[in-house]
Amino acid sequence: MKLTTASMASVLALAAAAPLVAAPAWAEPAVGTSVETDAHRTYSAAEFFQTRSYGMSSPAGLAFSTDGRSVLISSDQTGVFNAYALPIDGGEPVALSASTTVATRGVSYFPNDDRVLLMADSGGGGSELTHVYVRELDGTVRDLTPGEAVKADLLGWNAARDIFWVTSNVRDPEVFDLYAYNADTYESRLVFENPGVLIADVSPDGRWLAIDKPVTSADSDVYLVDLQGDREPRLVTAHEGDVAHATYAFTPDSRKLVYGTNEHGEFWQAWTHDLTTGAKAPLIQADWDVEFVSYSPSGRYRVWALNADGSTELTLLDTATGQPVRLNGMPAGSIGQIRYNADETRIAFTVSSDTSPNDVWTADLATGQARRLLTALNQAINEADLVGSVVVRYAASDGTIIPGVLYRPKGASAANPAPAIVLTHGGPGGQSTRGYSAQIQHLVNHGFAVLAANNRGSSGYGKTFFHMDDRAHGEADLQDIVDAGHWLRQQDWVADDQVAVMGGSYGGFLTAAAMAFHPEAFDAGINIYGVTNWVRTLESIPAWWGAQRDALFDEMGVPATDGERHRRISPLFHASGIRRPMLVVQGANDPRVLPVESEEIVAAVRANGVPVEYVLFPDEGHGFQRRENRITAQEAYLAFLNRYVRK
Incomplete structure (x- = not known):
């Protein structure tokens, strides 16, 4: 699993980071769709989102087909995510699903034939009630985890490849039990009845189950369950005080558990626990x-x-030689999502950077020679027109040093200052990282500077920094966002009277809070499905959050006892202070931040006589999956900023 401190109490899933700068992929823009300035071409939102998103199979799945000639990927090339078989020898991806409404992703091939496990949202776009499906050899699709309110996920395969593991809340909506599925018959059996913890991994031999148990946002444990014994969870991370632990993986020989801990310093380290x-x-x-x-x-x-520092640095180690694998023939960029063929002679992986989204590559492990299979960036966009990021740090009002990721538009100077945006990330406890973002690149391409701030409470900078906002959300972390605006205004290449704030989910909350509690700090705000009423939000967390909900309550406060503070920091109850224009964007099916949150803040701001715009997507949830909706949202962001910020 990918682990950050925020993983115990995260409201918004974060995009993977992608460091470094990739080499340009030159292409002429489409006629009539871009505008050329004296420095660079500008591109429409549609052009940016015609860039394709590619993802590999689940890390828990089998990525290569039985004959090794195809690799399983997911792509939004039709506008909606679907599963594809990508030929390793070159050629166009072959569609394995054909959804026009709900994101459908390929998670695993079967080991002995080309059946495929798929995952899709069964409750409609954005409900997050994912099911596991099988695509049979004849192309028919069967739901392996039926049920109206069921949420299920693939956990992995056993070493013999005759069983795959699935977690599901079909028995109890608040917990995820472990089920073993026969790979031939699809018969399932309950393997472990969850008492209220997080099922993390099963050893390849099928004997050991690792479970994670959050106690608070600062304290958590790892347990082992002997599935061939008494099945009583056994604590393996005994400790004193606030120390966090979480499962990474079992070793392939099923002799050791690899787990993460911050017991020995500020940062997460990887340790092993011998199972014998x-x-x-x-x-x-x-x-x-x-x-x-x-x-x-x-x-x-x-x-x-x-x-x-906001970039992902990945190492692929050949344990036989003790040396990292060196890949040849690649551009600079961040390698991710490594998947292996059956005999481990070849890998498939992605490469990305600030200016290039995930391209799909393959490499021969004997020679290290790599070859690109798919290019994600829209060929109408010249990569040289995009900008890389730099990591900056600024001092908050109390002297705390706050990191951020800064994008400076081409042509911005003291003689030609640029309007700017403070971008707030999700969470609580998320992190703004380096890497490609169509949302950011589109705004920067149109002349807006973007500072993606990592306010106190962000993950990635040590446990002390992460816990600086515990039970103080909407206070010190909000001041960090306000101070980010002050820092931008101090740059001679930024227009000091043209600075906005923008963010989604928890970042949307900080945006709305900045507008309500610091009404002169920003010239406008864009609230993307942001929490505005913490009292309601914390009371309406989906049942399937289970143990994560308890950790979130520890960080944010318990509704029954901390309701007064939740009301004090909620922008809705202080919306009379909002005096600058606001854009609100929301998905109608959002299970985390209910649409009523956005509707009420819109009504409250409108009652102030302040300009407010509202965009509601009837077929989206917490995050926009459909390309047409992402384009519409992005066009709304730019139009709003041009109308109320740029002068």
Whole structure:
């Protein structure tokens, strides 16, 4: 699993980071769709979102077809995510699903034939009630986890490849039990009845189950369950005080558990626990968080990644030689999503950067020679017209140093200052990272500077920084966002009377809070499905959050006892203070931030006589999956900023 401190109490899933700068992919823009300035071409939102998104199969799945000639990917090339078989020798992806409404992703091939496991939202776009499906050899699709309110996920395969593991809340909406599915008959059996923890991984031999148990947002444990024994969870991370632990993986020989802990410093380290002796030993120690550790099925290759100042630094180690694998023929960029063929002679993976989204590559592990299979960036866009990011730091009002990721538009100077945006991330406890974002690149391409701020409480900068906002959300972290605006105005290339704030989910909350509690701090705000009434939001968390809900309550406060503070920080109850224009964007099916949140803040701002615009997508949830909706939202962002910020 990918691990950050925020993973215990995150409202909004975060995009993966992608460091460095990739080499340009030159192409002429489409006629009549771009505008050329004296410095660079500008492109429409549609052009940016015609860029395709590519993702590999689930890390828990089997990525290569039985004959090794295709790799399983997911892509939104039709406008909606579907599963595809991508030929390794070159050629166009072959569609394995054909959804026109609901994102459908390929998660695993079967080991002995080309059946495919799929995942899709069964409750309509955005409900997050995902089911696991099988695509049979004849193309028919069967739901393996039926039920109206069921949420299910693939956990992985056993070493014999005759069983795959699925987690599901079909028995109890608040917890996810573990089920074993026969790969031939699809018969399932309940393997572990969850008492209210997070099921993390099963050892390849099928004997051991690792479970994570959050106690608070700062304190958590890992337990082991002997599935061939008494099945009583056994604590393996005994400790005193606030120490966080979480599962990374089992070793392929099923002899050790690899887990993460911040017991030995500010950052997450990877340690091993011997399943026979109980002995513990450090595996990976660094001055940044270890995000994840994984292995090839045989164990010859080990992969890990560090969250290094907002960039993901990945290492692929050949354990037979003790040396990192060197890949040839690639542009600069961040490697991710490594998947292996059956005999581990070849990998498929992605490469990305600030100016280039995930391209799909393959490489021969014997020679290291890499070859690009798919290019994601719209060929109408010249990559040289896009901008890379830099990591900056600014001092908050109390002297705390706050990191951020800054995008400076081409042509911005003291003589030609640019309007600017403070971008607030989701969470609580998320992180703004480097990497490609169509949303950011489109705004920067149209002349807006973007500072993606990592306010106190963000993950990735150590446990002290992460916990600085515990039970103080909407206060010190909000001041960090206001101070980000002050810092931007101090740059001679930024127009000091043209600075907006923008964010989604928890970032939408900070946006609305900045507008309500610091009404002169920003010239306008864009609230994307942001929390505006914490009293309601915390009371309406979906049942399937289970143990994560308890950790969130520890960080944010319990509704029954902290309701007064929740009301005090909620922008809705202080909306009379909002005096600058606001754009609100919402999905009608959002299970995390209910549409009523946005509707009420819109009505309240409108009652102030302040300009407010509202965009509602009837077929979206918490995050917009359909390309046409992402384009509409992006066009609304730019039009609003041009109308109320740019002068």
